[in-house]
Amino acid sequence: MVIQAAGLRKEYGSTVALRGIDLDIDSGGVVGILGPNGAGKTTLVEIFEGLRQPTSGTVSVLGLDPATQSRKLKERLGVQLQTTPLPTELTVRELLQLFASFYESAQSADAILERVDLEGLAGRKADTLSGGEKQRLVIGIALIHDPELVMLDEPTTGLDPKARRDLHQIVRELRDQGRTTLLTTHYIEEAEHLCDRVIMLRRGEIVADGTPFDLVGQSKESSTIWIQVDGTMDPAPMVAVGVEALGQQGVHHKFSTSDPTATILALGDMLRSQHLRLIDLRLKRPTLEDVYLELMGDDLDEEESGEESSP
Amino acid sequence: MSYLRGLGPLTHAGLLQAFRSPTSLFWTLLFPLTWLFLFGFIFFRSVENKVLMMPGLFTITIMSGAFFGVSYLMVKERESGILRRYRATPITPTTIVLANGIRAIVTMSLAITTQAAVGWLVFRYQVDGSLLLTVLVLLIGAAAFVPLGLFIGSVAQDMRSAPAITNLLFFPLIFGSGAALPAFMLPEWAKTASRLIPSSYLVESLHGVMIRGYGLAELAGPIAVLFATMGVGIWANSRLFRWESSEPIDRRNLLVTVAVIAAVYLVAALIAPAFQMTRAPGGT
Numbered sequence: 011m012v013i014q015a016a017g018l019r020k021e022y023g024s025t026v027a028l029r030g031i032d033l034d035i036d037s038g039g040v041v042g043i044l045g046p047n048g049a050g051k052t053t054l055v056e057i058f059e060g061l062r063q064p065t066s067g068t069v070s071v072l073g074l075d076p077a078t079q080s081r082k083l084k085e086r087l088g089v090q091l092q093t094t095p096l097p098t099e100l101t102v103r104e105l106l107q108l109f110a111s112f113y114e115s116a117q118s119a120d121a122i123l124e125r126v127d128l129e130g131l132a133g134r135k136a137d138t139l140s141g142g143e144k145q146r147l148v149i150g151i152a153l154i155h156d157p158e159l160v161m162l163d164e165p166t167t168g169l170d171p172k173a174r175r176d177l178h179q180i181v182r183e184l185r186d187q188g189r190t191t192l193l194t195t196h197y198i199e200e201a202e203h204l205c206d207r208v209i210m211l212r213r214g215e216i217v218a219d220g221t222p223f224d225l226v227g228q229s230k231e232s233s234t235i236w237i238q239v240d241g242t243m244d245p246a247p248m249v250a251v252g253v254e255a256l257g258q259q260g261v262h263h264k265f266s267t268s269d270p271t272a273t274i275l276a277l278g279d280m281l282r283s284q285h286l287r288l289i290d291l292r293l294k295r296p297t298l299e300d301v302y303l304e305l306m307g308d309d310l311d312e313e314e315s316g317e318e319s320s321p
Numbered sequence: 322m323s324y325l326r327g328l329g330p331l332t333h334a335g336l337l338q339a340f341r342s343p344t345s346l347f348w349t350l351l352f353p354l355t356w357l358f359l360f361g362f363i364f365f366r367s368v369e370n371k372v373l374m375m376p377g378l379f380t381i382t383i384m385s386g387a388f389f390g391v392s393y394l395m396v397k398e399r400e401s402g403i404l405r406r407y408r409a410t411p412i413t414p415t416t417i418v419l420a421n422g423i424r425a426i427v428t429m430s431l432a433i434t435t436q437a438a439v440g441w442l443v444f445r446y447q448v449d450g451s452l453l454l455t456v457l458v459l460l461i462g463a464a465a466f467v468p469l470g471l472f473i474g475s476v477a478q479d480m481r482s483a484p485a486i487t488n489l490l491f492f493p494l495i496f497g498s499g500a501a502l503p504a505f506m507l508p509e510w511a512k513t514a515s516r517l518i519p520s521s522y523l524v525e526s527l528h529g530v531m532i533r534g535y536g537l538a539e540l541a542g543p544i545a546v547l548f549a550t551m552g553v554g555i556w557a558n559s560r561l562f563r564w565e566s567s568e569p570i571d572r573r574n575l576l577v578t579v580a581v582i583a584a585v586y587l588v589a590a591l592i593a594p595a596f597q598m599t600r601a602p603g604g605t
Contacts, residue, residue, distance in 0.1 A: 059409055084409065097403055100338065
C-alpha cells in the first residue's frame with residue numbers, strides 16, 4: 011500500500027475542504043483525482059506531500075507519516091506543485107543540478123534532460139521557456155531523485171494539446187517503470203485515457219472511485235443508438251419495448267436506451283419484420299464525462315461542460 | 322552533514338542570481354558606491370572627517386545589505402512560492418537561511434572591498450590600524466547583522482510591509498549609531514541612546530581599529546555585543562522561519578523573541594564599556 015488515509019478532514023477556518031476521506035492506493039499505476047475547482051484535490055494531495063496538516067484523521071504515505079517523518083518521505087516522493095515558481099536567472103541545467111543536490115541520491119541532470127526531452131534547452135534560462143517546456147522542466151525536477159511515488163497537481167492545465175500529449179507520454183513511462191503516479195486534473199478525457207483508477211472528488215468527499223471502465227458502467231445515463239436504413243421505417247415497435255425514439259438526425263434515426271444490448275437485438279427483429287436493410291449503426295455509451303456530470307451536479311456551473319453528443 | 326545537504330549548491334545558485342541580475346548588481350555594488358561619493362563630497366574635504374567617516378560608511382553598507390538585501394530576498398522567495406517548492410524536498414530551513422546568509426556576506430564583502438578600493442583611489446583613504454583586524458571586524462559585523470535581516474525577512478508579511486519595517490529600523494540604526502553622523506557630534510541624550518542601538522557596537526569596533534588603532538583586547542566589549550547580536554539573530558530565525566506567506570506568524574512567539582532581543586541590548590547598554598567614538602577626535 012502506497013497511501014493509506016482514514017477519516018481525513020481539513021478545515022480552513024469555517025470552510026471545510028475535506029470531509030472525511032478514506033482512501034487506499036496500491037503501488038503501481040496512475041491514479042487520477044478528478045473534480046471541479048474547490049473540490050479539495052490540491053488540499054488532499056498536499057496533505058500527502060506533508061505541505062499541509064489535516065485537521066483530523068490519519069494518513070500514511072510509503073509507510074511514513076507526512077507530518078512527522080517528512081524528510082524521510084520527501085527523499086522518496088516526487089512532487090509537482092500546481093504553480094511552481096523557480097529561482098530566476100538560473101539555467102535549466104543549473105536548476106536540475108540545484109534540486110539534485112537536495113537529495114541523498116539523484117540522477118544526473120543529463121539523464122533528466124533526456125527523459126523530459128529538454129536536451130536542446132539545457133543552457134536556457136528557465137524564465138525564457140514556453141509553458142510546455144517549463145512544465146517538462148518542473149516534472150524533470152520532480153523526477154530528479156528517481157522517486158517511487160510521484161504526485162502531479164494539475165500537470166497539464168493551461169498547456170496546448172501537443173504539450174499535453176508530451177506530458178502524458180512521460181506519465182505513461184512512469185507507469186511502465188512500475189512507479190505510482192497520483193495526479194489531479196479537471197480534464198475528464200485525461201483521467202479517462204491516462205489513469206488506471208479515477209477518484210472523483212466533490213466538495214471534499216469521494217463520490218466515485220474505480221477504473222474508468224467500471225465507472226462508465228455504473229452510469230445511469232442512457233446510451234444513444236443511431237441507425238440508417240434503406241427505406242421508410244416505423245419506429246413504433248421500439249417504443250413498445252421501452253426505447254425512446256428521438257426522431258431523425260439527418261438520414262439517421264436516433265434512439266435512447268438504458269439497455270443497449272436488448273435494444274440492438276430488438277432492432278434486428280424490427281428491421282426484419284419491416285423488410286429493411288441496415289446501412290449504418292452507431293452506438294454511443296455514456297462516457298466518463300457523463301458520469302462526472304451526473305455526480306458533480308450543480309458544482310459545475312462555472313466549469314466547461316460537455317458537448318452535445320452527436321454521431 | 323545530511324542536515325545541511327544542498328548548502329553549497331544553494332549558496333552558489335544564490336550568488337549566480339546575485340551577479341546575473343542587473344537590478345541585484347546595482348543594489349549590491351553600485352548603490353554602496355553612491356554612498357561613498359555622497360560621503361566623500363560632504364566629509365572628505367577635511368582630513369580628520371575623512372578618517373572619521375569610513376567606519377560609518379562600512380556600517381551603512383552592512384546595514385543596508387542586511388536589512389534591504391537579505392530581508393527582501395527572504396520575503397520575495399517566500400511570497401513567490403520558491404520556498405514552498407523547496408519545502409517539498411528534504412532541504413532544511415537551516416540550510417536555506419544559511420545559504421541566504423552566506424550569499425549576503427559574500428556580496429557585502431564585495432561591496433565593501435569596492436568601496437575601500439574606490440575610496441583609496443579617489444579620496445586617498447587609508448586604514449590607520451590593523452588591516453587584518455579591520456577585515457575581521459567587518460566580517461563579524463556582517464555575520465552579526467545578516468541574521469537580523471533574515472529574521473525581519475521571516476517576520477515581514479509581504480513585499481508591501483517589508484519596506485515599512487526595514488525603513489523603520491534602518492534609519493535609527495544608521496543615524497542613532499554614529500554611522501551616518503560622527504557619534505561625537507550627537508547630543509548627549511542621543512549618545513546615551515546609541516548604547517541601545519545594535520549598529521553602534523559595529524561603528525565603535527570599526528572606529529576603534531580603523532582610527533584609534535586598537536587591538537582585539539581593547540575591542541572585546543563591542544565585539545562581544547556583535548557576537549551576542551549574531552547569536553540572538555540566529556536564535557530568532559530558528560523560532561520564526563516561515564515556508565509560506567499563508568503560514569500565520571505566531572504573535573506570542575514573535576513578542577517573546579523581540580523582547581529577548583531588546584533585553585540583550587538593554588544588558589549590553591548597561592555593561593559594555595563606554596564608547597570611545599563619542600569623544601571628539603584629537604581630544605584624547
